[in-house]
Amino acid sequence: MNTKKLALTFADRCRNILAANWQAHLNTIKADAKGSKDDIYSSKVHYMIMQGKPYLWVQEGDIHNMNTIIDERASLSVSSIVPGPLMGLLRSVKKFPARVALAGDIRLLKDDKVQVVTESLAESVVSEHETVDQASYAVSAIISSATTSCRSRIENLDWILKESSNYNVYKFNIRSCSYVDGSGGTHDVEPNEVKAPEADLLMPFSEQLVDGINQSQIRRRALILFCLEYYKVTARDALLLSVDHNGFDVLAKVLETVNNSTSNQQYHWKEFRFNFKEKAQDxxxxxRKLVELEEEALERVKSYSGLG
Incomplete structure (x- = not known):
């Protein structure tokens, strides 16, 4: 474990969010036959990243289709995925899911280009299906622990493919990019730094990993142990906040003040970063690295208590 390593850059966090999600809020300028209006129209669309650019599936009949004929300017908002009990917890501490805000131009693809993008999407679906089918017990145990409401990315992508004839496909050309943190702070990022990997073998499974681990009391106790062993803080509870190739973030309920009376002890939720010694490729x-950390932390406890 390397807790001293710097946290992820804003560009890293943007790439992770884009690689993990499959849906976004698209904003276009309302328009009619007389031209653009001042109002903004927003709706949820599906997307994928190919060659560093978002490609969007917009349902036929959606007003975006009319708006973009008149005015190609658009913006895209992609939030980090927050499954299970995490959303309620973030709201209670007055935080919001981090998100990526993109501004640019949106252009309708011709049929030959649509076929290329759709084939790329199909390849991604097949790849993710194979990853799940061939997963070890350690992986499948965590993924299967996720709640039924935590719909997998594969299911959503499969659905897009089956219904693709009812959608128009657009290319989104990025002009500017910002990372918006959980407190609402905005951080500008160079657009060429946020290109998500073409074949990310971890982030598409992040939602199920986060929810699966948070649904396990044993795994959550391990997160508490990590806080104690690597940050020397005692936590009453802990939840996995996010995962990435370099490590993971944890929200832990830690002691804020200590009074003479234990009944007056106050706790607050604090974020902790844990970095792997080497990147997790998939x-x-x-x-595997998570299990190794759990074993390492337990060995440290045993050595302190003389049980090793």
Whole structure:
């Protein structure tokens, strides 16, 4: 474990969010036959990243289709995925899911280009299906622990493919990019630094990993142990906040003040960053490194208590 390593850059966090999600809020300028209006129209669309650019599936009949004929300017908002009990917890501490805000131009693809993008999407679906089918017990145990409401990315992408005839496909050309943190702070990022990997073998499974680990009391106790062993803080509870190739973030309920009376002890939720010594290339290596950390932390406890 390397807790001293610097946290992820804003560009890293943007790439992770774009690689993990498959849906976004698209904003276009309302328009009619007389031209653009001042109002903004927003709706949820599906997307994928190919060659560093977002490609969007917009349902036929959506007003975006009319708006973009008159005015190609648009913006895209992609939030980090926050499954299970995490959303309620973030709201209670007055935080919001981090998100990526993109501004640029949106252009309708011709049929030959649509076929290329759709084939790329199909390849991604097949690849993710194979990863799940071939997963080790350690991976499948965590993923299967996720709640049924935590719909997998594969299911959503499969659905897009089956319904693709009812959608128009657009290319989104990025002009500017910002990372918006959980407190609402905005951080500008160079657009050429946020290109998500073409074949990310970890982030597409992040939602199920986060929810699966948070649904396990044993795994959450391990997160508490990590806080104690690597940050020397005692936590009453802990939840996994996010995962990535370099490590993971944890929200832990830690002691804020200590009074003479234990009944007056106050706790608050604080974020902690844990970095791997080496990058996890895929979901298998991430779970393996997590198990290794759990074993390492337990060995440290045993050595302190004389049980080793």
């Amino acid at each position: 979901v298998e290596s991430f779970c």
